Amino acid sequence: MRGRDRIQIQCAVFSLDDVVPFYELTSRKIVETLQRAIADLKVPHPVHLHCNNLGIPGNVSTAIATIAAAQGKPLHLAHLQFYAYGDEGGHGFSSGAAALAAAVNAAPNVTVDVGQVMFRQTVTISSDVLRQFNAVGTASPKKSVISDGDANGGGIVPTTIGRTISTMRCNGLAGSNCFFSSMIRGRSSSRRTIQMARLSRPILRFSR
Numbered sequence: 715m716r717g718r719d720r721i722q723i724q725c726a727v728f729s730l731d732d733v734v735p736f737y738e739l740t741s742r743k744i745v746e747t748l749q750r751a752i753a754d755l756k757v758p759h760p761v762h763l764h765c766n767n768l769g770i771p772g773n774v775s776t777a778i779a780t781i782a783a784a785q786g787k788p789l790h791l792a793h794l795q796f797y798a799y800g801d802e803g804g805h806g807f808s809s810g811a812a813a814l815a816a817a818v819n820a821a822p823n824v825t826v827d828v829g830q831v832m833f834r835q836t837v838t839i840s841s842d843v844l845r846q847f848n849a850v851g852t853a854s855p856k857k858s859v860i861s862d863g864d865a866n867g868g869g870i871v872p873t874t875i876g877r878t879i880s881t882m883r884c885n886g887l888a889g890s891n892c893f894f895s896s897m898i899r900g901r902s903s904s905r906r907t908i909q910m911a912r913l914s915r916p917i918l919r920f921s922r
Contacts, residue, residue, distance in 0.1 A: 728766050730779050741766055742783050749787040760788030760825065765797045768845050772801035774810030778817045786823050793829025794818075798888040809888040833875050843867035 730742045748761045765780050767773035777797035781789070791797070800810035818824055835854075840846050843862055846869025850858045853871050860869040 727770060730766065730776060730783060745780070745783060745789075749784065749789070753787065760790045760823075762790045762792055764792050764842075768796050768842055769799070771799050771807045772810075773797050773799050774814050777814055781817050781821050781824055784821070784823060786821075789821075789824050791818075791824065791826045794826045795829050795831070795888050811888045831875050835872070835874050837870060837872045839868070839870050841868040843869055845869075846871050849873065 728741070731740050733740055745761065745763065752759075752761055763780065765773070765777045767776045774797060777791065777794075780791070794814065795811075798809060798811040798814045800808040800813075802808040818826060838846065838849065843860065846858075847860050849869075849871045850860065852873065854874045855872055858869065858871045861867045
């Protein structure tokens with residue numbers, strides 16, 4: 715579901731089986747259709763998927779459900795760390811990387827990239843306009859650009875990833891958990907070697 719549509723219907727969380735307004739389709743159906751098209755067309759690359767509920771506490775369950783929904787068909791999950799959040803602890807925000815790593819390890823059809831962030835001043839640029847809109851209040855410095863135009867819109871929001879903020883510590887550790895636990899496996903094809911990122915047992919734990 716597009717970010718601008720989520721803003722219009724005031725929907726912060728969108729599950730795999732919620733129906734997209736105006737289109738009468740679920741995210742599950744969209745992914746299944748894209749994967750079938752990829753197979754029918756014999757496209758050599760899997761669907762490159764950005765899971766629902768980016769950056770929202772508890773979204774690890776959505777990512778795990780998405781892996782299961784692939785039903786063994788090739789699937790690539792982009793910037794995995796942003797789907798690796800639980801909703802436990804005093805702040806309702808925790809690392810769900812261990813559960814997500816287990817799901818990835820159990821699915822040989824799934825490849826990932828981590829999307830690791832670093833502790834420093836940075837700028838976020840995304841077409842996920844709802845996520846960027848929600849981040850305006852914490853922008854550092856207090857200057858942002860949000861565009862709800864044609865197609866998906868987008869936003870540019872500066873931020874400082876700091877170790878002193880509990881949610882950002884969790885963010886960094888969840889990503890590190892995924893990143894340092896990954897192994898690169900090469901798989902030869904007739905034309906090139908495809909590097910597949912796989913997750914092994916997590917080596918970092920987030921302490922609440």
